[in-house]
Amino acid sequence: xxxxxxxxxxxxxxxxxxxxxxxxxxxxxxxxxxxxxxxxxxxxxxxxxxxxxxxxxxxxxxxxxxxxxxxxxxxxxxxxxxxxxxxxxxxxxxxxxxxxxxxxxxxxxxxxxxxxxxxxxxxxxxxxxxxxxxxxxxxxxxxxxxxxxxxxxxxxxxxxxx
Amino acid sequence: xxxxxxxxxxxxxxxxxxxxxxxxxxxxxxxxxxxxxxxxxxxxxxxxxxxxxxxxxxxxxxxxxxxxxxxxxxxxxxxxxxxxxxxxxxxxxxxxxxxxxxxxxxxxxxxxxxxxxxxxxxxxxxxxxxxxxxxxxxxxxxxxxxxxxxxxxxxxxxxxxxxxxxxxx
Numbered sequence: 001x002x003x004x005x006x007x008x009x010x011x012x013x014x015x016x017x018x019x020x021x022x023x024x025x026x027x028x029x030x031x032x033x034x035x036x037x038x039x040x041x042x043x044x045x046x047x048x049x050x051x052x053x054x055x056x057x058x059x060x061x062x063x064x065x066x067x068x069x070x071x072x073x074x075x076x077x078x079x080x081x082x083x084x085x086x087x088x089x090x091x092x093x094x095x096x097x098x099x100x101x102x103x104x105x106x107x108x109x110x111x112x113x114x115x116x117x118x119x120x121x122x123x124x125x126x127x128x129x130x131x132x133x134x135x136x137x138x139x140x141x142x143x144x145x146x147x148x149x150x151x152x153x154x155x156x157x158x159x160x161x162x
Numbered sequence: 163x164x165x166x167x168x169x170x171x172x173x174x175x176x177x178x179x180x181x182x183x184x185x186x187x188x189x190x191x192x193x194x195x196x197x198x199x200x201x202x203x204x205x206x207x208x209x210x211x212x213x214x215x216x217x218x219x220x221x222x223x224x225x226x227x228x229x230x231x232x233x234x235x236x237x238x239x240x241x242x243x244x245x246x247x248x249x250x251x252x253x254x255x256x257x258x259x260x261x262x263x264x265x266x267x268x269x270x271x272x273x274x275x276x277x278x279x280x281x282x283x284x285x286x287x288x289x290x291x292x293x294x295x296x297x298x299x300x301x302x303x304x305x306x307x308x309x310x311x312x313x314x315x316x317x318x319x320x321x322x323x324x325x326x327x328x329x330x331x
Contacts, residue, residue, distance in 0.1 A: 047212045052221065054329065065331060069209060077209045082330055087197035122204030149192065160223065161251060162234055 046072045051137060053157035057145070058103050060086040062155020066143040067162070068131065076131035078117060078143065084124050090149040091120040093129050095140035101156035107144075108151055115140055216240045220306065222326035224314070228275045229255035231324025235312040236331070237300070245300040247286060247312060253293050259318040260289040262298050267310035267327050277320040284309050 051068040064083030070076055078093070085091075097113040108114065117129040137159070145154040171178075208217075216238035224233045233252030239245050247262065254260075263283035271277045286298040306328075314323040 047209065047215060049218070052331075067331075069212060071209060079208065079212075087200060087202055089192065089194040089197065121206070122202040124201050125204040125206070126208075127204050127206045128209055162221075162236075 047077075049162040050076075051159040052162050053143065053159040055083070055085075055143075055145075055155045055157040056103070057085065057153070057155025059152070060088065060145075060154040062086075062145055064157075066157040066159070068137065068159065075133070076135065076137070078129045078131055079126065080129075081126050083126065085120075085145050085154050087123040088147055088154065090147060091123075091154065092146050092148055093117040093120055094144050094146045095131070095135065096142045096144050096156075097139050098142050100158040101142050101144050101153050103153060103155070107153040108146070113139070114144075114146075120145060214241070216246075218331040219245070220310075220328035221331050222312065222328040224249075224252070224254075224312070224324045224326040226254075226324045227322040228316075229257070229323045231255075231314055235326040235328065237306065237328065244302075245304070245306075247298045247300060248295065249298075250295050252295065254289075254314050254323050256292040257316050257321075257323070259316055260292075260323065261315050261317055262286040262289055263313050263315050264300075264304060264306075264309035265311045265313045265315075265325070266308060269311075272311065272313070272322065272325055275322055277315075277322065281313075281315065281320070283313070283315070289314060 048070045049067060050070050053066050055062045055064050055066065057063075062085040064085075065081050067079050067081065068076060069079060078095075080093075094117060095115040096108070101107060115132060115135050117131060121127045141159050143157040143159065145156070146152070147154060219237045219239055221234060221236040224231050224235060226232065231254040233254075234250050236248050236250065237245060238248060247264075249262075263281070263285055265272060265281060265283045269282060271279070271281055284301065284304050286300065290296045290298075310328050312326045312328065314325075315321070316323060
């Protein structure tokens with residue numbers, strides 16, 4: 001008799017615990033949440049943020065952020081913000097098919113793949129560069145500020161998923 | 163000796179000039195040393211498609227503490243000046259009484275997984291979902307210079323599920 005009551009109490013307690021903690025059973029995925037709609041509206045605008053990364057560079061102190069946006073029509077744009085590097089001759093912005101790039105001269109080997117985005121517009125300040133259509137961002141994971149004349153890497157930003 | 167040198171110099175002046183000037187010009191072209199002192203400052207506007215959208219101020223990657231937590235926390239500012247936090251690519255474990263809070267980045271309480279005592283924080287709201295993109299309004303006047311991290315925080319057990327240190331976007 002006592003045992004039955006004890007078992008009953010235990011079950012009631014368990015049931016109570018689960019009722020109070022519905023979140024333990026359900027993965028409240030945001031799909032169901034009405035807020036999702038607002039979120040979408042606010043961010044389903046004309047551009048989507050795909051990737052971002054911070055610059056590092058010591059030989060030529062380089063800092064700031066590189067972010068890849070996708071515009072509505074699919075065009076990819078790289079934007080540098082809070083950006084600063086040293087000025088120099090023949091400096092380009094390129095994408096490199098590596099996870100990250102060390103800070104050194106002679107950094108591109110003959111077999112390293114790169115995508116040219118254009119001459120560095122300024123060594124300070126926010127600036128945009130178009131990424132050629134068809135660039136595979138799963139392969140090109142690093143943005144480099146690259147002095148072509150001396151094959152030197154001024155600074156690099158490894159991209160991470162936004 | 164000195165007369166020898168000067169006479170040699172005067173005899174070979176033209177040869178020296180002919181060799182020296184192009185060498186110096188070449189070196190200047192290659193190294194452009196004056197660029198060390200001359201900054202070229204630009205300030206391009208965001209791509210047209212971005213200009214009407216909320217501006218990203220800070221961002222950081224979430225790292226798991228008590229529970230595996232991943233994704234990105236970004237603080238945006240809308241055109242009307244209101245700020246909000248957006249979690250994207252987000253995933254944490256589900257749990258009871260889980261909140262999204264702003265905390266001090268250098269807070270010692272963040273070193274461990276369980277906070278002893280009171281956590282200095284700015285409450286943003288109960289976690290809306292343990293997976294998926296979601297937004298949280300920031301209270302007006304939230305000091306982002308002081309609170310430079312986002313934490314997923316279980317208030318009942320003082321457990322930090324995950325933290326994202328915010329960095330300038």
